[in-house]
Structures are given as C-alpha cells and as structure tokens.
Amino acid sequence: MDHEALELEMRGLREQVTGITDTAVAAADGLLIAADTADTIDPEGLAALAAAGLGLARRTAQATARGTLRQTVTYGSHGCAAFYAVGDTALMVVLGDEGMDVDGLHRATGPALDRIGSILMHKNKTAEGV
Amino acid sequence: MSGYDLLARALAACWRERWTGVLRVSGSPGGILHLQDGLVVAAESPGAPGPETLLLRSGRVDGEQWAALVREAGGARWPAAGLIAHGYAGAAQLRVVCLLALEDAVFAIVAGRVDGCERAGAGAGPTAPVAVGEPPARLLQDAARKLAALAALPRPVHPDRERPVPAPQHDGPLTPLQRALLDHADGRRTARDLAFRAGRGVYTVTVEVARMLGEGLLECPAAPAPIPVHAPPEGIRHRTPPPPAPPPPQPPAPVDLPRRRPSGFFRLRNGTPK
Numbered sequence: 001m002d003h004e005a006l007e008l009e010m011r012g013l014r015e016q017v018t019g020i021t022d023t024a025v026a027a028a029d030g031l032l033i034a035a036d037t038a039d040t041i042d043p044e045g046l047a048a049l050a051a052a053g054l055g056l057a058r059r060t061a062q063a064t065a066r067g068t069l070r071q072t073v074t075y076g077s078h079g080c081a082a083f084y085a086v087g088d089t090a091l092m093v094v095l096g097d098e099g100m101d102v103d104g105l106h107r108a109t110g111p112a113l114d115r116i117g118s119i120l121m122h123k124n125k126t127a128e129g130v
Numbered sequence: 131m132s133g134y135d136l137l138a139r140a141l142a143a144c145w146r147e148r149w150t151g152v153l154r155v156s157g158s159p160g161g162i163l164h165l166q167d168g169l170v171v172a173a174e175s176p177g178a179p180g181p182e183t184l185l186l187r188s189g190r191v192d193g194e195q196w197a198a199l200v201r202e203a204g205g206a207r208w209p210a211a212g213l214i215a216h217g218y219a220g221a222a223q224l225r226v227v228c229l230l231a232l233e234d235a236v237f238a239i240v241a242g243r244v245d246g247c248e249r250a251g252a253g254a255g256p257t258a259p260v261a262v263g264e265p266p267a268r269l270l271q272d273a274a275r276k277l278a279a280l281a282a283l284p285r286p287v288h289p290d291r292e293r294p295v296p297a298p299q300h301d302g303p304l305t306p307l308q309r310a311l312l313d314h315a316d317g318r319r320t321a322r323d324l325a326f327r328a329g330r331g332v333y334t335v336t337v338e339v340a341r342m343l344g345e346g347l348l349e350c351p352a353a354p355a356p357i358p359v360h361a362p363p364e365g366i367r368h369r370t371p372p373p374p375a376p377p378p379p380q381p382p383a384p385v386d387l388p389r390r391r392p393s394g395f396f397r398l399r400n401g402t403p404k
C-alpha cells in the first residue's frame with residue numbers, strides 16, 4: 001500500500017470540500033488504517049462505529065429492498081458524519097461542520113473512493129517494507 | 131474576467147431586470163444568493179456560518195431547544211417567532227444576525243474563487259431572509275472594502291488557507307474571542323473553520339486571526355502534521371457477506387411495546403415515577 005498516496009487523497013478531499021473537519025479510512029471490519037482527525041476524536045472508536053453503522057445500514061437496505069447501500073449520513077445540530085464503503089474491503093469516514101454541502105461531498109467522494117480502493121489493494125515495495 | 135467581475139456582472143443584470151430567484155455561484159466555497167425584485171434578501175455559503183449556526187454555536191440556543199422550536203413552527207427551518215416568544219433572542223437581534231450572516235456569506239463568496247454564476251429560478255425559498263433586501267452593489271462594495279482591509283493588515287490571512295496553532299507562550303489579557311480562537315486553533319482549522327466552531331462571522335474571525343498572528347499569539351506551522359497510516363499485518367480482507375435473510379416470521383400477536391426505563395440521571399432530576 002502506498003502510504004503517501006493515501007495521505008494525499010485524504011488531505012486532498014479535506015481541502016477540496018469546504019467544511020470537512022476530519023477523515024478516516026478503516027478496513028471493513030473496523031480496524032483503523034489511517035486517520036486525519038482532531039485530537040478530540042478517538043479514531044479507533046470512530047472506525048469501529050463506522051463499521052458497525054455501515055453493517056447495520058447494509059442489512060437495513062437488504063431487509064427493506066432498498067437496493068445497494070450508497071452511504072449513511074448522521075446529521076447533528078453541529079454538523080454531520082458520513083460513512084462510505086470502499087469496495088467490499090474498507091470504509092471511509094468523513095466528518096463535516098454545519099457549512100459542509102453534503103451533496104457536494106457525495107459528488108467529490110465518488111472518484112476519491114475508487115482511488116482509495118485501488119491504493120489499499122495495491123501491493124508494492126512500500127507495503128512489503130512495513 | 132475575474133471571479134469578482136463575474137459575480138458583479140451577474141448581480142448588476144439581476145438588479146437591472148428587478149429579477150426574483152436564486153443565483154448559484156459555483157466555485158470555492160461558492161454559495162447561493164436569493165433575490166427579490168433585484169434586491170438580495172439572503173445569501174448562503176459553505177464559507178460562512180448561517181444564522182442558525184451563529185445562534186447554536188454561540189450557545190444562545192441548544193440543539194434540543196432548536197429542534198423543539200422547529201417542531202413548534204411546523205418544520206420551518208428558521209423558527210423566528212418561536213425564538214422571540216421563548217426569549218432566546220429579540221426581534222431586532224434576529225434582524226441583525228440575518229443581515230450580518232448575509233453580508234458575511236457574500237464576503238466569503240467574493241474572498242474565494244468564483245467560477246461562474248447561474249440563475250436557477252425560484253426553487254426553495256431562503257432559510258432566513260432579511261425583511262428589506264440589500265442592493266447588490268452595496269453588498270459587493272462592502273465585501274471589497276473588507277477584503278482590502280484584510281490585505282492591508284501587517285500579516286494578512288485568507289479565510290480558507292492558513293491553519294494556525296497557538297504560540298508556545300503568551301501573556302497579557304485576552305478578549306473572549308481571542309481566548310476562543312486559542313482554544314480551537316489546532317493546526318487543522320482555517321479562519322473559516324474557526325468561525326464555524328466559535329459561532330462568529332468569518333470576516334470577524336479572519337481579521338482576528340490575522341491580528342493574533344501579527345501579535346505572536348498564533349503562529350503557522352511550516353508543514354501540516356503527517357497522517358499516521360497503519361497497514362493491517364495480514365493485509366486487507368474482503369468483507370464476509372451477511373448471512374442469508376431468515377425466513378419471514380409468523381405474524382406476531384399484538385403485544386405492548388416495552389417501555390424505556392428512565393436512567394438514574396433522569397430520575398434524579400424528575401423524581402421517581404410512581
């Protein structure tokens with residue numbers, strides 16, 4: 001896995017979409033891979049919550065015949081938390097404040113998720129060295 | 131043509147035609163302007179906190195109270211009458227908050243990158259319009275004056291660029307805004323992010339950040355902190371598909387739903403239910 005490419009994607013997304021405050025990438029089972037989060041957030045706990053949240057949403061979509069799950073978004077009075085599946089191997093969390101345009105976020109994350117998926121699955125020298 | 135000129139030209143045309151509708155400004159942060167007979171009655175941008183954020187983040191109203199007000203107002207996104215009736219804010223205060231938020235959004239749009247302007251018909255009405263609209267030329271002049279004032283400071287900053295941290299040591303009295311900015315500046319937040327966090331206007335916060343950088347209360351780290359990456363030791367595994375759905379259950383006999391038990395804290399505050 002190319003650590004630098006993953007870091008660039010995460011930082012790039014935060015700079016591209018106004019209002020993103022934190023991002024994290026984890027394996028589908030909730031094991032944290034990378035966190036660009038403030039000190040006030042426990043990234044391991046967040047990754048576990050996202051894995052559980054996506055699992056629940058996927059089951060809900062299945063049980064209610066809503067088709068393929070796209071994402072889950074939790075809205076609060078101080079912003080929102082979006083969980084996305086990255087293929088069937090990983091997930092991404094994006095936290096944003098009240099100003100974040102959630103539709104704009106979904107548009108921006110589409111291509112970023114594809115690229116992050118290929119970075120995670122790509123085995124190269126960097127991955128062997130770690 | 132610069133982004134400012136694009137916006138100025140689009141707004142001037144709206145004013146000439148006394149146009150009513152929504153003008154979408156694409157760019158970063160971009161935003162939308164609501165016009166009524168050529169006058170701007172509201173502006174929203176991801177780059178500036180709206181009236182709701184200003185009230186909630188400043189602690190004047192909390193999230194639960196806000197949700198109750200919205201329910202009371204039949205789902206209205208700006209429950210002005212309820213805010214006044216419950217004494218959270220006065221009518222004049224709300225008018226000022228809405229006008230400041232409007233001017234601040236125009237400042238944020240103009241301070242950023244404007245790629246284009248597109249008229250989008252009437253669409254959804256504005257969340258919190260001002261009673262008397264503002265002439266577009268006055269709003270643009272106000273934004274331009276603010277940008278010039280920022281640029282003239284000894285250590286100018288951009289609302290969406292610098293991500294400052296508190297300087298190692300500082301002494302002397304601090305204003306409440308300075309204290310809030312020192313608390314929230316963590317090297318990850320721009321002036322715009324700090325404005326949302328503190329519930330203050332983005333222009334006010336950008337100016338204060340610039341001053342605090344000039345006075346040595348804040349500083350800009352040379353490079354952002356690296357993002358730690360942990361590769362799972364055995365590689366990334368594919369998710370195991372969920373088990374097949376269980377067979378449909380027999381229609382259950384109607385039963386009373388279980389009641390939620392109040393927690394200890396609730397009992398303490400409200401007494402034990404008999």
